[in-house]
Amino acid sequence: MSAKPLKVQNEVLIKNGYVYDPLNGVKGDVKDIAIQNGKIVEPSKLSTKAKVIDAKGKVVMPGGVDIHTHVAGPKVNVGRMYRPEDKLHDTMEHRTDLLRAGGGFSVPSTFVTAYRYAKLGYTFVNEAAMPPLLARHTHEEMHDTPILDQSAFTLLGNNWLVMEYIKKGQKENLDAYVAWILKATKGSAIKIVNPGGTEAWGWGKNCTDIDDPVPYFDVTPKDIITGLCETNERLGLPHSIHLHGNNLGHPGNYTTTLKTLALTENIRTNKKSGRNQNVHFTHAQFNSYGGTAWKDFVSKADEIANYVNNHDHLTIDVGFVTLDETTTMTADGPFEFTLHSTNHLKWANVDVELETGSGVVPFIYDSRNHVFGIQWATGLELGLLVKDPMKCFLTTDHPNAGPFTRYPVVASWLMSKKARDAKLATLHKWVAERTQIKDIDRELSLYELAQMTRAGPAKALGMSRNKGHLGIGADGDVSIYDLDPKTTDIGQQPEVLVKALEGAAYTIKGGDIVVKDGEVVSVDAPKYTIWSDADGFNNKEVMNDIVEKFLKYYSVTLNNYPVQDVYAPHQQVIKAGPLAGGN
Amino acid sequence: MFPSYSKKTENNKQVIEQRLLTQKLNLAVDLDRCTGCGVCIDACPEEAITEGPIGAVSRGKAKVSKVDVDPKKCSFCGVCNILCPFNAIKLSVDGVEKLPILEQQGFPVLEKKAKIDDEKCSRCVLCEEVCPRDAIRRDVAKVDQGHKAASTMKYAIDYKLDDAKCTKCGICAEACDAFKIEYKEPTPLTVKRIGEVKFDEKKCDACKVCVEICPEDAISIERKIIEEPKLSGKVAIDTNECVTCTWCQVICPKDAAKVEKVFEGELTINTANCPAGCSTCVDVCPCNALYLPVVEEAGHKPGKLAYNKDFCIYCGACINACPADSTITMKRNKINVTGEKTNLYNKIEAKLFAEKTPKIKEA
């Protein structure tokens, strides 16, 4: 008796491309990649019916993985709503038989967000800041962001119960609560934004240093960061704590950053998680500043890069400034107010009961101004001075430092000194004087780009089993760029790189060809929401505390709080904590 | 038929009446003065007085009395009149205020020691401002500017005029009523005014405008203070209205007010039992002793309710008004009275000394 043959479908064979797959050590070898039923398989497994893509003379990479971007949820939508003019700066996408209308230069609408990411060859993007109470909003928008697999980080760095458990030293309770709220919000990781500072902003104050006490709660940012990091490792969540530090965007803040990074040096990373770091420090560019005021503002990216090079417990992403008119949006309420006080542009603020805060302010990174030029250089210095791209990822903190559609241009700056110098020549003279950017000759390779945009983020997210590589068993997410590394000298022809990255020759999502020749051709690819379930606790005390908080302080009832399954019709649940057999 | 009873409210007084053939007995509760403290309820030998909706009345939401007297049970003894710390109950016989029990059996009366030392008092306005019961009688003449302001001082004027310099030009008289110049017009012979400058010391307050304005520097004026300046008049405490809360004593900058509380005791607040958001006790407190603490700085949690021990007179109004259970506990341990303590008084005092706390009553 022979086994019943498996029904095979969705077969794709990508032939003869230059494959860049850092997690499997493939450095531009000419290889065939085969996809069957949405997964990468041995090419020999394919039937004769497989669709064949001729990738000869083209670059083949895993689908792009964005570890940090603001694309779904209340704060993003405030940005969309209160910036109608943002649509004027944009070539709006009109409706076709296949595609929805939409747009927005810095804060595109949901459908267009997906189309634009897909055109860049990205297949997984992570929403970086989800207020728990408003999780449904985030999930509804993710539902209207087709093609891309997504996850969302749950904001916990200013959460009342988190601070109370940390203050009382109740570690088990903190574990159980974090697991509960990740489940309730279908979040994938612990996000910490300006720990303590945003709660202080509830009183119009801030925590600018890791030792500043939070009003009433009497814990410090330091306690919050280490407390949540330890919980994260005990739970063995796929991603580490994802940290937006205190004192963001202020001259001289690099000292705060170094102190912050040192906090978790001695916390053991839970290796079951599939990652190496215990903290991911996000948009580090904004926290790498020297000087004392904007007048004597200088880059200290070298100090931060140095720290990253010498330590293995952390990863960072950069937050490259793209020098555009954009929109800033963060859960760092006090920072957004400071920003508004400097540029006097419209300011939105939302404080979320017991949980977090947020602010939105438009921002014009004017290339004539030395500050923005230095910010631009600071980001590139980080990207170039961190030796291992598996520790330093390409982001723009979309849309805070610039919209994600600028990733190809950022890549050209990283990969071509010529492109950098050309941009530098248009900037304020202080940029060259106060940064090292003109002296850095490094040009990243395509392999390193794949590390910064695929392998690194996937590994750091603890998702490198399925994402960020092209090994057997990985998700069939592939991007193919019309770029021949043998005939193109990217260093000398950065514009060729930009053109290739801006419109992928093919983007394949779960075996479906969704982009061809830079145009979206299908929106039917399976799309998953990925979240982390570590809630195997039965902690009565924590449940009582939660019930009490809802009865006394929340404006909704507990029963209406958790996100129901209908909000995430296609879920992938990563089991951690007790559910994964404990740690 | 007799006796006949009636109860009516007029002129903001609840008046109960008992009419006998020859006599008319009246007990009037002054709704403005009554605080609902409940001392009369404990004091009444006939249990004729009950408590009304104190919070609602003090907030103007009910137009009734805070205490209710049953004319049929009342024996018109006047004990409530004697013991009411707020001077809110008056007994009268045939239309004349009278207390037969004092005259016939004897009964101790509340001793309110409250005085202002006239010597020390500077006639400032602080006590009048803080007194929660309008018991301060501040009888001080209103002061305007100028001459009247000077009238608050006792002083002598040392005035000199240098006749040799004076030209009788008249500028001083233009500037001030205190000067009057009598002179003869210049003639071709005299060429100048000849006369005399008259100065009325009573009109002068030594402002020295004349000294400055005299073009010949002929005038000199010095003011010599004879007595420490003080506003004229008197500030006193009306002990009928005074409830001995000691606000005036605490605030007086000259240490002139001396007040002894009529009740002494202890008050404790159990904020855990207070549901908050009510503040009835704060509203009814006749002495402004209870307060809702304020947030002093970011993150400060001040608690729901607090009181200033200095000002509490252990009257019990808060206890009667509080709608919750066991929030505030009060225990009196001394009542200052004068006069011989009769048996009846001792019985009443025991009741007044019992510990009191609000209880949710079953409907």
Ligand code: SF4
């Ligand atoms: S103690 Fe009683 S009266 Fe005072 S605020 Fe609390 S509940 Fe209201």
